[in-house]
Amino acid sequence: MADTALVLGGGGLTAYAWEVGVLAGLAEAGVDLSGADVLAGTSGGALLALELATGAAPIDLYAEQVERKRAMLEVDFTFAMTVKYLWAALGSRDPETVVKRLGRLALSVRDVSEAEVFDAIGPQIPVRQWPERAIRLFAVDAFTGEATGFSADSGVDLVLAMSASCALPPLFPPITIGAGRWMDGGVRSTTNADLVQDCRQVVVLAPIPKGPGASPSTSTQVASLVAGGARAALLVPDREARHAFGRNPLDASRIPGAARAGRRQAAAHAEQIRTVWHG
Numbered sequence: 001m002a003d004t005a006l007v008l009g010g011g012g013l014t015a016y017a018w019e020v021g022v023l024a025g026l027a028e029a030g031v032d033l034s035g036a037d038v039l040a041g042t043s044g045g046a047l048l049a050l051e052l053a054t055g056a057a058p059i060d061l062y063a064e065q066v067e068r069k070r071a072m073l074e075v076d077f078t079f080a081m082t083v084k085y086l087w088a089a090l091g092s093r094d095p096e097t098v099v100k101r102l103g104r105l106a107l108s109v110r111d112v113s114e115a116e117v118f119d120a121i122g123p124q125i126p127v128r129q130w131p132e133r134a135i136r137l138f139a140v141d142a143f144t145g146e147a148t149g150f151s152a153d154s155g156v157d158l159v160l161a162m163s164a165s166c167a168l169p170p171l172f173p174p175i176t177i178g179a180g181r182w183m184d185g186g187v188r189s190t191t192n193a194d195l196v197q198d199c200r201q202v203v204v205l206a207p208i209p210k211g212p213g214a215s216p217s218t219s220t221q222v223a224s225l226v227a228g229g230a231r232a233a234l235l236v237p238d239r240e241a242r243h244a245f246g247r248n249p250l251d252a253s254r255i256p257g258a259a260r261a262g263r264r265q266a267a268a269h270a271e272q273i274r275t276v277w278h279g
Contacts, residue, residue, distance in 0.1 A: 021262025
């Protein structure tokens, strides 16, 4: 069983920026979570997990976000796509059924190829080989609804695994890995925090605490970790941070404000996180 795990949720450009801000603020307060034994992420959180695993310092990532030194992936998730996603997500009260409905939506994408997904995600990936640090990139099989955390031990190419974790329907099609077609882990949960139940101390950053409809809440998943014997802390955006995000999580102009909000918020929670992390 691993000692510490940092779980990074998905949610678009502002979510990524807020998480970077939180990590930078915590590091300044003497709680550097980037050294976690396990770095786990969903969608944009998976990209951040990989960056931390390859040695990126939170304060440097923060500067990139605030000063807009780095071109982040910008996509046009249209109103029509939003309607399709919500129709699938709100069509059942059963979480497993919802995931299968979203899987069918993902499999229906025909106008974008898997190669185009690689072209979009590839430039965001700092390395092409799995790092020595333990990371888990969460994705869901569109055929079966099975969730997994791809890792170096999975025997899967890193670019494929990362592309799968970021393949949100109906923007992107699912990615072929083995006999499966794998899509963004966010269709199951915004953080998939329950999938690090083998870790003793867990900190979860959830820019979006809960997905639409029957999607499980991150607070419920964290409670299950605690019930299983782990020490765990959950940090979600406060009102000021949510205001900084704005209405569109893919609005790049909101990145600096979201990062600053995360850094500010970290100061108020540093002692709580320290207690979980160090005991």
